[in-house]
Amino acid sequence: MKYNGRVFGQDSILLIEKEGLQLGSRFLDFADVKALRQINHRIFIDTLSGEEIEISMLGFSYDGFWEELTDYFGKRSMEALFVEEQPIMRCEDGEYQIPGERGRGVIVLLPDAICILPPTCHAIRIPLCFTQELRLDGYLLYITMLSGVCYVVGRMGYNTIPFAERAQKAAIDTKNKRTQALAKIEPKLPFTHRGLFRTERPDQYWMAAFGEGCCAVELFTEENTATYLYRFTESKEQFLLNLDEAMEAVGINREIIYLSQEQLNERPLYRMAVERSAAVSFLRSKAIGRLIHNESHEQRLSEFLG
Numbered sequence: 001m002k003y004n005g006r007v008f009g010q011d012s013i014l015l016i017e018k019e020g021l022q023l024g025s026r027f028l029d030f031a032d033v034k035a036l037r038q039i040n041h042r043i044f045i046d047t048l049s050g051e052e053i054e055i056s057m058l059g060f061s062y063d064g065f066w067e068e069l070t071d072y073f074g075k076r077s078m079e080a081l082f083v084e085e086q087p088i089m090r091c092e093d094g095e096y097q098i099p100g101e102r103g104r105g106v107i108v109l110l111p112d113a114i115c116i117l118p119p120t121c122h123a124i125r126i127p128l129c130f131t132q133e134l135r136l137d138g139y140l141l142y143i144t145m146l147s148g149v150c151y152v153v154g155r156m157g158y159n160t161i162p163f164a165e166r167a168q169k170a171a172i173d174t175k176n177k178r179t180q181a182l183a184k185i186e187p188k189l190p191f192t193h194r195g196l197f198r199t200e201r202p203d204q205y206w207m208a209a210f211g212e213g214c215c216a217v218e219l220f221t222e223e224n225t226a227t228y229l230y231r232f233t234e235s236k237e238q239f240l241l242n243l244d245e246a247m248e249a250v251g252i253n254r255e256i257i258y259l260s261q262e263q264l265n266e267r268p269l270y271r272m273a274v275e276r277s278a279a280v281s282f283l284r285s286k287a288i289g290r291l292i293h294n295e296s297h298e299q300r301l302s303e304f305l306g
Contacts (some may be wrong), residue, residue: 003065006057014055016068017077019268021045023053025194028078031268031275033244034120048121048275066114070119074106077123078115080272082251085110085200088166090158094141107153107166112199114143116153121275126151127248128171129178129199136164143167144280147241174199181205190305191218195244199250206247211305215243216291219254226290227297228258229304230283239286247280257283258290262276 003014012024020029034046035273041062045053058065063288087108094107097114105118114126125224126143133144140154141164180201185194191207198204216228232239250256256270264270274280290301 001068003058003061005055007055016072029268030073034121036073049190054105074117077117080269080276081115081123081125082253083110085112087164088170091156091163094156095154099120107156109163111170117246118271128174130245131171134171135166193240195247197247208243209305215239216301216304226292227301229289230286231288232286242279242282246283249277249279250279256280267271
């Protein structure tokens with residue numbers, strides 16, 4: 001829908017689209033948005049580059065513009081989180097706490113994850129397979145991960161208790177499915193660790209082999225073309241936690257792990273994905289290259305692992 005408003009000091013036509021905003025003659029991609037804010041019938045858009053864009057003079061269209069803007073931004077964030085499943089439950093206004101930020105936003109329960117969609121670039125998909133505990137305390141659901149990180153959602157009115165109960169059941173179901181799928185995958189030396197991308201796609205998986213401070217990851221998908229190499233200074237256990245989370249986060253979009261920064265800059269949705277996943281950012285920072293599958297692959301892999 002088109003809106004009339006004032007931006008960049010002049011009256012303009014404003015159009016909210018799937019991938020961003022048309023502000024007069026300028027297009028602003030949602031990948032460049034840091035936060036959306038409301039102040040005294042004006043809307044402020046903070047960008048990742050540090051710019052502040054003010055939209056005013058929306059008149060009676062103000063509420064409709066804000067609702068459509070946050071709705072489209074949230075949908076685009078869900079795309080960047082590579083959500084594939086249909087929601088079990090969606091709460092339009094809930095409280096959330098994530099590391100470094102708290103507020104109110106949309107909370108979505110999926111069969112294998114909980115998504116928090118705030119009006120900021122910190123939307124997050126919390127995979128239920130890596131949860132240590134989901135505990136309802138009063139009107140808040142505390143979600144503790146295997147890594148020790150804790151997220152909180154709640155105060156969703158009458159939806160709070162049903163949401164918590166369904167989330168707890170979904171976590172049990174997801175872990176059982178994942179355990180059964182992983183049990184059918186037999187590691188092949190030198191690979192000693194195995195994992196799935198998404199729980200609902202047990203036919204696509206990966207394996208990891210470790211050397212001293214290094215890791216090689218083989219992808220078992222439709223396109224078996226290379227082995228991906230990483231170096232790390234953390235403990236092997238800490239690296240594995242991040243590796244598991246990153247692989248689960250990207251789902252079938254595995255190229256996001258190894259694209260160069262220049263290639264990433266050309267794909268706004270992938271830029272949003274990296275911004276919204278600490279594990280993906282971590283793994284990208286550890287990548288040092290690939291080994292193409294050819295006649296020297298086995299020897300080069302052995303040399304890399306030491």
